[in-house]
Amino acid sequence: EKARHFKWEVGYVFWSPDCEEKMMIGINGKYPGPTIRAKEGDTIVVQLKNNLPTEGVVIHWHGIRQFGTPWADGTAAISQCPIKPDETFTYRFKADKAGTYFYHGHYGMQRAAGLYGSLIVDVADGEKEPFHYDGELNLLLSDWFHQSIHSQMLGLSSNPFRWIGEPQSLLINGRGQYNCSLAAHVLRDGSTSCQINSSDCAPLTLRVLPNKTYRIRIASTTSLSSLNLAIGNHKMTVVEADGNYVQPFIVDDMDIYSGESYSVLITTDQNPLSNYWISVGVRGRLPKTLPALAILNYHPNSPSRLPTLIPPTTPAWNDYAHSKSFTYKILAREGTPMPPNNTSHKIALLNTQTKINGCIRWSINNISLVLSSTPHLGSIKYGLKDALQTGKPAENFPSDYNVMIPPINPNSTKGNNVYKLEFNSTIDVILQNANALAVNASEIHPWHLHGHDFWVLGYGEGRFTEADITQFNLKNPPLRNTVVIFPYGWTAIRFVANNPGVWAFHCHVEPHLHMGMGIIFSEGVDLVGKIPSEALTCGETGKLLMKNHQN
Numbered sequence: 001e002k003a004r005h006f007k008w009e010v011g012y013v014f015w016s017p018d019c020e021e022k023m024m025i026g027i028n029g030k031y032p033g034p035t036i037r038a039k040e041g042d043t044i045v046v047q048l049k050n051n052l053p054t055e056g057v058v059i060h061w062h063g064i065r066q067f068g069t070p071w072a073d074g075t076a077a078i079s080q081c082p083i084k085p086d087e088t089f090t091y092r093f094k095a096d097k098a099g100t101y102f103y104h105g106h107y108g109m110q111r112a113a114g115l116y117g118s119l120i121v122d123v124a125d126g127e128k129e130p131f132h133y134d135g136e137l138n139l140l141l142s143d144w145f146h147q148s149i150h151s152q153m154l155g156l157s158s159n160p161f162r163w164i165g166e167p168q169s170l171l172i173n174g175r176g177q178y179n180c181s182l183a184a185h186v187l188r189d190g191s192t193s194c195q196i197n198s199s200d201c202a203p204l205t206l207r208v209l210p211n212k213t214y215r216i217r218i219a220s221t222t223s224l225s226s227l228n229l230a231i232g233n234h235k236m237t238v239v240e241a242d243g244n245y246v247q248p249f250i251v252d253d254m255d256i257y258s259g260e261s262y263s264v265l266i267t268t269d270q271n272p273l274s275n276y277w278i279s280v281g282v283r284g285r286l287p288k289t290l291p292a293l294a295i296l297n298y299h300p301n302s303p304s305r306l307p308t309l310i311p312p313t314t315p316a317w318n319d320y321a322h323s324k325s326f327t328y329k330i331l332a333r334e335g336t337p338m339p340p341n342n343t344s345h346k347i348a349l350l351n352t353q354t355k356i357n358g359c360i361r362w363s364i365n366n367i368s369l370v371l372s373s374t375p376h377l378g379s380i381k382y383g384l385k386d387a388l389q390t391g392k393p394a395e396n397f398p399s400d401y402n403v404m405i406p407p408i409n410p411n412s413t414k415g416n417n418v419y420k421l422e423f424n425s426t427i428d429v430i431l432q433n434a435n436a437l438a439v440n441a442s443e444i445h446p447w448h449l450h451g452h453d454f455w456v457l458g459y460g461e462g463r464f465t466e467a468d469i470t471q472f473n474l475k476n477p478p479l480r481n482t483v484v485i486f487p488y489g490w491t492a493i494r495f496v497a498n499n500p501g502v503w504a505f506h507c508h509v510e511p512h513l514h515m516g517m518g519i520i521f522s523e524g525v526d527l528v529g530k531i532p533s534e535a536l537t538c539g540e541t542g543k544l545l546m547k548n549h550q551n
Ligand SMILES: O=C1O[C@H]([C@@H](O)CO)C(O)=C1O
Pocket: 161, 163, 360, 436, 443, 511, 512, 515
């Protein structure tokens, strides 16, 4: 166990991730950010300097539970104050569990501007993975919009509402091709005038040796899109999800929702004279974006030799049965910690699209999340009444609410009330999806919980009823940190509130969180150690620091 030190500067960079030059947020002058690699038990230390001239910044370490360091979770206005321009904040936290993770901005919509990278935790020395592989490949998937995030945010909060639309391109390890795409080239078999040799947007090639087994780590940090990935002629065995081992299962293609990560094993046992396409397409929304492609390059073929087979095609965007069949196959591998048999606290969360003063928002039990200027971790720990909303957010919704039709009264209010959980208690959450504002519209929402893994106990169609509890999977529920709710469906999760801190729980679709689709949990905050004052230099906690200094 050792400390791994990183010195990063976050700043704007000119970059051409899809061959069109735009402004992005990069780290140390590059996009995407550097890959962090550590061993289980290591301490990761990132000294983060903010070089964005006029904006704050924070970074969330997605999937890391932050035991004992809740101030390092990197959620603006929840775990810390945004790091101001020209200032430095040091994130110091333990890589608590081996697995495939990533990190990303968690302030405004900075993730969608490109502020992200991979975080991979290997098993500790002397430990073994429960499967064999000869080599490893790493894919970080994202979507990319040409409209700046500031313009996107303004549109989302405008009346009339301006939706961000669909992404211009999908990116694999920060590379894609807009319009003049490789996908169009091979699909239509036209000539390519694309400048795909430009270094920023050249397609990714993954070099492999024939007749070996590779572990491919895949994570999605998309702003909006749900994705599907397939590799021409190669089946994939899924072995890990969100840093937890799963019962291995074999698929031709797999779905990946924003905030999720997976490991799959492939065997390079196909004709070694050919290269093969890795194809990534959009699920769950009518796609207006071409698939992203990468090349699986069998040694010693030239990496620029285009595969002879056409790229695998993504299932129809609205083939939800296909998505569900994949999701339902994800079960815990033997040896995974089991959930408590019973719950002490049930919370039902209704996800609706709503209106506040005519603006379109998303609400949870009719409250749309807005963050305050004081980080909750500080305001709760120090009992700062001025910064706290003292109300108790609703833990249920009206029993006659019809989830199949648009809300009859869509009017909602803003809030940032905290769901206070008893320390060490077992919590069940039912995430209930519903119809949006338009008729016949209900979307996929991948929900991500900070500070914990949770067990996924079950999924169902329509409105959740008490009778569904008898169907909960208590035998081998998968442990995850992100889970999808399907259109018009519900998803049930269970977790133990055993991590002192304040934790966000939200839809990982960036514009949806920005429009209020999230809640905040707190537990055991009295047990939290001394919060570094650098995390508290804003809002009411900032005033408290000044007062203590002046007295
Ligand atoms: O949040 C969203 O808003 C639009 C639409 O519902 C309103 O224009 C959309 O597709 C979303 O996902």
